Amino acid sequence: MSDLNAQAVAKYRTNFLKEVEERVEEGEWVKMCMQCGVCSGSCPLGPYWAHPPQEIFMMIRAGRRDEVLTSDSMWMCTSCYNCIVRCPRKLPITHIMHGLANYAHRLGLAPKNQPTRVFATLFWNNLIRTGRVNELKLSLALYFKDGFKQGIQNALNMQKTGLGLMKAKRLNPFELFSGHGCKDKKGIAAMLKKAREIEASRKHFAN
Ligand code: SF4
Ligand code: SF4
Structure with missing residues (x-):
């Protein structure tokens, strides 16, 4: 991560949800998740991922920054939109997953050989x-x-x-x-x- 990025994210050390809300595309939606699990249950690939969408959103709120940003799960989203059409809270889950992947890439934290x-x-x-x-x-x-x-x-x-x-x-x-x-x-x-x-x-x- 560049010095500039390191300085920019330092203020979020204790609040990863806020960092996601302010710096990840569509990240402001994460707090709306009610953890019903419909997205993970609807995702055709979720069972094969370390962290399906519901779990990723739970981890964000729990402040598990390193685990989220180094996860390869977001990179395996195929944009099938199953999750979006079924989410009762209408979260743009697909876009958040890609936004998180993009953010991790920009910070240099995304898994290198994914x-x-x-x-x-x-x-x-x-x-x-x-x-x-x-x-x-x-x-x-x-x-x-x-x-x-x-x-x-x-x-x-x-x-x-x-x-x-x-x-x-x-x-x-x-x-x-x-x-x-x-x-x-x-x-x-x-x-x-x-x-x-x-x-x-x-x-x-x-x-
Ligand atoms: S379907 Fe929507 S509300 Fe339910 S866990 Fe997934 S993102 Fe959260
Ligand atoms: S859009 Fe991505 S996260 Fe959503 S169901 Fe499809 S593969 Fe899973």
């Missing part, structure tokens, strides 16, 4: 270069994320699929050198710059 986080980072870095995802470069980045040897092994394991995609013209090896992108790359860069400025000006994104 697969969804790794993929999201590779995808984003790939996308912002040209405004369009280069599937070949993204696949190679995924294959080689654990080192050269593992990358070769992954590529060999997937060669049948890769050749099939090339045959069906769904994968073009020349994209490694040329690739495709939006016509107005400068416009994309300007749009992203503006989005970052807007985020920085909002309370729950401010450092």
Whole structure:
């Protein structure tokens, strides 16, 4: 965590709920949870997580900051919205889960090797270069994320699929050198710059 972030969160040391309310997107809803458990019972993946949504909200109110922010549960939310449509208090549970994941990422507390986080980072870095995802470069980045040897092994394991995609013209090896992108790359860069400025000006994104 940067010094700036460390200073910014120091005032919340004894009140994690307040920190979530002020710095996590939709975090102000957490206090409305009445712990009925409908969200966790409705979540198709909750039984496989260390902390399904109801438990995460209970932990926030109990001040279990480190456990919440280092949890990988929020990263496994698939945005199916089952929880939102069933919550009797109408909490935007999906958005809170993503907001918590994003906040933990910004603080540098999110689990480093959590697969969804790794993929999201590779995808984003790939996308912002040209405004369009280069599937070949993204696949190679995924294959080689654990080192050269593992990358070769992954590529060999997937060669049948890769050749099939090339045959069906769904994968073009020349994209490694040329690739495709939006016509107005400068416009994309300007749009992203503006989005970052807007985020920085909002309370729950401010450092
Ligand atoms: S369904 Fe809503 S009120 Fe019930 S535990 Fe989940 S978030 Fe809380
Ligand atoms: S949106 Fe996320 S937390 Fe809600 S039920 Fe679906 S997977 Fe579970």
